[in-house]
Amino acid sequence: MRGRIKHKREEEDTQILRTAAAESSAQAVQQVRQHRLSLTVAEQGRIVEVAPDGSRKVLKELPSARLGLAKGTVLTYR
Helix, strand or coil: CHHHHHHHHHHHHHHHHHHHHHHHHHHHHHHHHHCCCCEEEEECCEEEEECCCCCEEEEEECCCCCCCCCCCCCCCCC
């Protein structure tokens, strides 16, 4: 029973951190745009610089995040 309670608390903590990170990121992006600065983001497997006018410049291609597992492999959380 204690294991379930601990796991539930970890899930709640993780959700709180995700929410805080999302809100902080949104606020940072808003401030960058208000000051008309360039923003560097990861999108579609690339690092991209977004200029204040909306133009985009690819800075780097990211390696695939695929793990190279066989098709049909299922990962589980313990």
